[in-house]
Amino acid sequence: MADVPTNAPIECPGTQSQQAGKVSACNGCANQQLCASGASLPPDPAIEIIKQRLQTVKHKLLILSGKGGVGKSSFTAHLARGLATNEDEDIAILDIDLCGPSIPRIMGVEGHQVFQSMSGWSPVFVEDNLSIMSIGFLLSGPADAVIWRGPKKNGLIKQFLRDVNWGELDYLLIDTPPGTSDEHISIAQYLKGAGVDGAIVITTPQTESQIFPPTTGGGRQMAIDMDVPFIGKIPLDPRIGKCCDEGISYFSEVPDSPATKAYKNIIEEIRKFCASKPANDASEVEN
Incomplete structure (x- = not known):
């Protein structure tokens, strides 16, 4: 079935629920009869619009984690900064962590505003070839x-x-x-037409000294179990967190650190992976 319409009541059980169209929250909804019948809703026309909008984007990657606090957003920021060191390439981050939008702070553009033009919203630029969009730019303050x-x-x-x-x-x-x-369900549905190259899953532990001894083999064992590539591990360095808090590039501050080298190796693996995928070819992507 298609996703819940954006004008649905906030108590909407969702089109996938057995209670769809049958509970009090459904009263007055234009889709009540259709949901109650179990029939599929028509595809959201936004899927095709998004496909057309993203035709100029060669590669799309999701950054995921099973829990909070593992460094997912800081990895996203470092991946973007690392890719953007190639001045011939243009990189962007879409921050859909709507309840905890940390990307603007990590990238040093907290408090900037988003402008709207005839061609749409303009993302906030960190560098000439690195831009960001986040709900953090739409809030009146970081405490909101x-x-x-x-x-x-x-x-x-x-x-x-x-x-x-x-x-x-x-x-x-x-x-x-x-x-x-x-958020994950929505992004997967809306990118179904545009296609996604893949997802990067961030896990812990990640230290050479084994501060947190793994009980299940960690990310490497998970990659083996799920038959997906394990692309590397990053040593724990408190300077990474400090740079994220200050909104500056860790690569520039500590260019010769073990963590910087690890990031660069991972970025190279990601480049190789994306190069093996047809650029912006949704037909080659499993959804």
């Missing part, structure tokens, strides 16, 4: 809370994909919330 149910989150993610003027990009990195939630 976002307490939204699924349909409203779904609507904003759709708007980010449909209405942001990304321009021509080599890589669009999508920073997602930890775990699995409405």
Whole structure:
């Protein structure tokens, strides 16, 4: 079935629920009869619009983690900065961690504003070839809370994909919330037509000294179990967190550190992976 319409009541059980169209929240909804019948809703027209909008984006990568606090957003930021060292490539981050949008702070552009033109929303630029879009730019202050149910989150993610003027990009990195939630379902559905090259999963432990001894083999064993590539590990360095808090590039501050070398090796593996995929060819991507 298609996703919940953006104008659905906040208590909407969702089209996949056995209670769809049958509970009190459904009263008055234009889709009540259709949901109750179990028939499929028509495809959201935004999927095709987003496909057309993202035709100028060569590679799209999701950044995921099973829980919070493992360094997912900081990895996304470092991956973007590392890719952007090639001045011939254009990189962007879409931050869909709607309840905890940390990317603007990590990238040093907290407090900047998003402008709208005839061609859509303009992302905030960190460098000439590195831009960002985040709900953090739409809030009045960093202390503001976002307490939204699924349909409203779904609507904003759709708007980010449909209405942001990304321009021509080599890589669009999508920073997602930890775990699995409405945001993940929405981004997968809306990118179904545009295609995704793959996902990068961030796990812990990640230190050579084994501060947290693995009980299941860690990320390497998980990669083996799931038959996916293990692309590397990053040694723990408190300077990474310090640079993220200050919104500066760790690569520039500590260019010869073991963590910088590890990041660069991982970025090279990601480049190789994306080079093996047809650029912006949704037909080659399993959804």
